[in-house]
Amino acid sequence: MNKAYSTSIESSRIAHSIGTALDRFIKNNQDEFPYASGELSQLLRDIALASKVVNREVNKAGLIDIMGGIGSTNLAGDQQQKLDVLANIRFTRALTKGGEVCALVSEESESFVDLNNHGQYVIAIDPLDGSSNIDVNVSIGTIFSIYRRKSAPGTPIRSEDILQKGSEQVAAGYILYGSSTMLVYTTGHGVHGFTHETSLGEYFLSHPDMQIPEDGKIYSVNEGLYNSFEPAMKQYLQFCKDSSYTARYIGSLVADFHRNLLKGGVYIYPATSRDARGKLRLIYECNALAYLVEQAGGKASDGRRRILDIDPESLHQRSPFYVGSKNMVEKAESFIQRTAIN
Numbered sequence: 001m002n003k004a005y006s007t008s009i010e011s012s013r014i015a016h017s018i019g020t021a022l023d024r025f026i027k028n029n030q031d032e033f034p035y036a037s038g039e040l041s042q043l044l045r046d047i048a049l050a051s052k053v054v055n056r057e058v059n060k061a062g063l064i065d066i067m068g069g070i071g072s073t074n075l076a077g078d079q080q081q082k083l084d085v086l087a088n089i090r091f092t093r094a095l096t097k098g099g100e101v102c103a104l105v106s107e108e109s110e111s112f113v114d115l116n117n118h119g120q121y122v123i124a125i126d127p128l129d130g131s132s133n134i135d136v137n138v139s140i141g142t143i144f145s146i147y148r149r150k151s152a153p154g155t156p157i158r159s160e161d162i163l164q165k166g167s168e169q170v171a172a173g174y175i176l177y178g179s180s181t182m183l184v185y186t187t188g189h190g191v192h193g194f195t196h197e198t199s200l201g202e203y204f205l206s207h208p209d210m211q212i213p214e215d216g217k218i219y220s221v222n223e224g225l226y227n228s229f230e231p232a233m234k235q236y237l238q239f240c241k242d243s244s245y246t247a248r249y250i251g252s253l254v255a256d257f258h259r260n261l262l263k264g265g266v267y268i269y270p271a272t273s274r275d276a277r278g279k280l281r282l283i284y285e286c287n288a289l290a291y292l293v294e295q296a297g298g299k300a301s302d303g304r305r306r307i308l309d310i311d312p313e314s315l316h317q318r319s320p321f322y323v324g325s326k327n328m329v330e331k332a333e334s335f336i337q338r339t340a341i342n
């Protein structure tokens with residue numbers, strides 16, 4: 001096809017370009033992966049497929065009997081929602097089918113699942129984040145982190161395979177089930193966002209190379225917990241008010257993170273008098289978003305340490321979480337670290 005003709009096809013306004021399909025994008029960028037054997041590409045495809053099934057069920061949740069609790073609690077003592085369990089089943093099935101994954105860590109499972117195979121990858125996943133918003137039709141999400149196993153393939157999974165620092169991630173991302181459904185991920189070469197085109201059942205590149213503004217005017221904190229915050233955190237919130245920042249808190253980490261990624265802002269789930277380590281889970285909530293935000297030019301810490309440098313001690317360990325625009329995270333840290341000095 002000669003160049004002029006292909007350019008005319010590409011730029012034709014009659015049939016507007018719908019963008020690069022996720023599959024094509026993964027294939028085109030596969031050589032970026034250090035271990036480019038197609039396994040990681042297949043994993044990303046499996047996650048995308050499972051997310052489409054979950055998206056379909058989330059969209060019609062009000063019409064089928066998947067609202068409400070399932071009558072059991074997860075390790076954190078949270079009431080497990082039917083959709084939590086359903087999403088966990090969908091992702092676990094999709095990720096165990098191909099054989100690329102040797103171990104799976106999930107918010108909904110007390111211990112990790114050893115898949116006894118020669119898979120090279122370990123996945124940590126929060127199948128459905130934002131549980132408190134599931135039944136009220138507010139945006140929710142899925143968060144995933146992908147690591148390479150450390151132990152030899154085919155041998156039993158060891159703690160060093162599971163308890164890896166966030167800086168060891170080879171890929172991470174989230175799916176946002178919102179007004180539109182998006183998949184946003186990184187493999188260490190920038191952050192790319194894909195929007196689900198429902199009628200075609202496919203994700204298309206809509207937000208290439210996402211960058212978070214260095215500064216912003218949005219702070220996302222559950223101020224209902226104000227009385228349980230340490231004085232430095234209360235002083236930072238006063239600083240936000242004195243600086244005429246806007247408060248935005250959806251109560252779904254993925255949705256709050258996504259907004260701040262696009263507009264600039266800071267999300268904070270600090271230590272509280274109730275939980276000195278905050279609420280969020282390091283391995284399947286914080287690490288993935290910390291990797292993404294750093295790839296997009298932002299910052300993530302526990303108020304003092306870089307999230308990606310924290311050595312996990314246990315599967316479901318919690319961590320205070322400060323994530324978002326670089327200057328805003330550093331400002332919040334300066335308040336927290338000030339107390340350490342005095």
Ligand code: FBP
Pocket residue numbers: 078107126128129130131132222251252253254279
């Ligand atoms: P789940 O994964 O169990 O939903 O917990 C995480 C989360 O729901 C985040 O999505 C959200 O930002 C936070 O907890 C809300 O917590 P709180 O209701 O205490 O503000």
